[in-house]
Amino acid sequence: MSTPHQSLTYRAAGVDIDAGAELVERIKPHVARTMRAGVLGGLGGFGALFELGGRFREPVLVSGTDGVGTKLKLAQELDRHDGIGIDLVAMCVNDVLVQGAEPLFFLDYFATGKLEVATAERVIAGIARGCELAGCALVGGETAEMPDMYPPGEYDLAGFCVGAVEKSALLDGRRVQSGDVLIGIASSGAHANGFSLIRRILDRAGKPWGLDIGGVGLADALLAPTEIYVQPMLRLLAELPPHAMAHITGGGLTENIIRVVPEHLALDIDASAWPLPPLFAWLAEVGQLGDAELWRTFNCGIGFVVLVDAAQATATDAWLDHAGMTHWRIGTVTPARAGQPRVRITR
Numbered sequence: 069m070s071t072p073h074q075s076l077t078y079r080a081a082g083v084d085i086d087a088g089a090e091l092v093e094r095i096k097p098h099v100a101r102t103m104r105a106g107v108l109g110g111l112g113g114f115g116a117l118f119e120l121g122g123r124f125r126e127p128v129l130v131s132g133t134d135g136v137g138t139k140l141k142l143a144q145e146l147d148r149h150d151g152i153g154i155d156l157v158a159m160c161v162n163d164v165l166v167q168g169a170e171p172l173f174f175l176d177y178f179a180t181g182k183l184e185v186a187t188a189e190r191v192i193a194g195i196a197r198g199c200e201l202a203g204c205a206l207v208g209g210e211t212a213e214m215p216d217m218y219p220p221g222e223y224d225l226a227g228f229c230v231g232a233v234e235k236s237a238l239l240d241g242r243r244v245q246s247g248d249v250l251i252g253i254a255s256s257g258a259h260a261n262g263f264s265l266i267r268r269i270l271d272r273a274g275k276p277w278g279l280d281i282g283g284v285g286l287a288d289a290l291l292a293p294t295e296i297y298v299q300p301m302l303r304l305l306a307e308l309p310p311h312a313m314a315h316i317t318g319g320g321l322t323e324n325i326i327r328v329v330p331e332h333l334a335l336d337i338d339a340s341a342w343p344l345p346p347l348f349a350w351l352a353e354v355g356q357l358g359d360a361e362l363w364r365t366f367n368c369g370i371g372f373v374v375l376v377d378a379a380q381a382t383a384t385d386a387w388l389d390h391a392g393m394t395h396w397r398i399g400t401v402t403p404a405r406a407g408q409p410r411v412r413i414t415r
Contacts, residue, residue, distance in 0.1 A: 086166070087183045091211060094189045099195035102206040107170060116207035118173050118230075122143060126235040130169035133228045134159040136260040137318075138267060144222055145376045146277075149294040152225070153194025154201070154378055155260045158294035160229035161202040162315040163371065165298050166328065168239040168305055169203035169231030177226040178211045182217035191225070194293075202298040204229065217286045217337065241328040243311040248401040249381040250337065257292035257373030261318045266290065268353040272367060282346035289347045297372045308387055310374040320335035322364040325373050326411050329401065337399035339415035345369040363413050370398065 079085070108117035109327040115321065120127055136155045143152045155177075161171040176195050178188060188211065199206045218224065233239075283287040301313065325335055339359070344352075347367050351357065362368060376384045381397065388395045404410055 071097040083237075084260050087185050087213075091183065091185050091192075094185065095196070097190045098189075098193045099411040101131060102174075102196050102204070103197040103202065103336055104205045105171075107205045107207055113208070116175065118205070118207060120232065124127065124232055125235055127207040127232045128169075128235050128238055130164045130167050130231045130233060131229065132231075133226065134161045135224070135226045138263040139258075139260045139291070140223070141267060142224065142263065142287075146285070146287055146291070149190040150194050151291055153191050153196070154198040154293035154296070155194075156227040157195055157198025157202055157204075157229075158296045159260050159317065160227045161198075161204060161296060161298050162294075163317070164229050164231040165318055166239065166313045166315050167233060168237050168313075169233040170302055171202050171231040171298060171382065172197050173205045173207040173230055174202075175207060175228045177210035177228075177351050178209065178223060179218065179225075180213060180223035181215055183211065183213045183220075185334075188260045192222070195227070196392060196406070199292075200294060201296045204231075204298075216399040227288075231372070231404050232354055238306070239308070239310075239312055239314050243259065244329050244333060244375055244401060245311070245334060245377075246401055246403050248311055249378050249397055250335065250401070251374050251381065251384055251388070252396050252398040253369035253372040253374070253388070254295075254342075255345075255367045255369055256295040256317070257289055257345075259294040259317070259318075259367060261367065264364055265355065269338060269351055269360065278311055279350075281391050286350075295371050300388075300393060301372070301374075303391070303394055304374070304384075304387060308376075308380060308384055310376045310380075310384070311383070314373040314375070314376040316373065317348045317409060320358075320362075320364045320366050320386050321370060321413060322411050325375075328375070329410075331410075332404055334402050334410040335399055335412065336402050337411055337413040338409065339363070339368070339396045339398075342369055342396040359413070360413070375397070375401065 277287045279286040314325040316324050
């Protein structure tokens with residue numbers, strides 16, 4: 069005689085709809101703090117609504133998407149989830165900013181095998197905080213609970229940002245010219261790039277979490293949230309517009325600045341113009357990294373670069389000083405030379 073099967077439920081299959089509903093209620097106060105003009109409606113719709121209104125005459129929408137890579141592995145290993153959401157926002161809004169756009173709204177995707185409401189709230193509170201810093205609204209997102217897709221305690225993140233800029237003010241690199249000065253603005257650490265290599269270096273060093281790195285513990289140095297450059301750079305764009313800007317992400321100094329430079333031009337970068345932060349010096353020493361590997365993997369202390377006319381360099385320096393932004397003149401734009409690399413970094 070066959071045994072009757074027990075009735076199945078979604079919860080028994082590993083998806084807790086009630087936990088998802090609880091998370092939505094918990095994050096509502098965090099999301100509310102990010103609201104700005106243009107947002108129509110609230111959480112819970114099938115799509116998020118944003119009205120451009122009459123602010124722009126010829127608006128160009130600029131979109132970006134990114135994650136935080138394997139920095140997530142360290143956040144989860146150390147049970148430190150509060151700053152990783154800021155990283156997620158920063159990696160998207162700083163990219164959109166490069167083309168002169170003001171970030172308008174942001175959406176996130178949070179995926180996990182089993183939803184731990186308290187952990188998810190910490191992550192999304194960080195996302196909301198990043199949106200506050202960037203001045204954009206957190207208009208929606210997706211929380212996906214997918215049993216068997218992720219090991220216990222692990223989750224993944226993705227972010228999506230839309231910004232707008234007047235067509236006439238769009239930064240696309242066409243204004244860059246030989247003689248332009250590169251002004252590098254300080255990073256807050258490794259940001260969210262190079263962590264696959266960082267984790268190998270940590271394994272080699274035995275994960276000395278309490279090690280002092282420039283006055284802070286190694287864990288604090290590595291998990292410092294990515295700097296969000298949006299608000300001061302939008303003011304700079306309005307008052308003293310540069311020819312181009314670059315966000316230093318994967319590919320480091322070697323591959324990012326050149327992306328906004330026309331092909332007939334090159335870059336001369338003087339790495340002795342700024343101090344290599346202790347974190348990167350430690351990574352280079354323990355990982356036995358040569359200069360080329362260091363520069364193409366990490367930001368090395370430079371998180372954002374503005375390319376300005378040489379005649380405006382002094383005024384831009386003064387403006388950044390007044391804004392309280394640590395910065396250095398790190399190089400110049402030069403004519404490209406046949407047979408020579410377009411990015412030359414020396415120290």
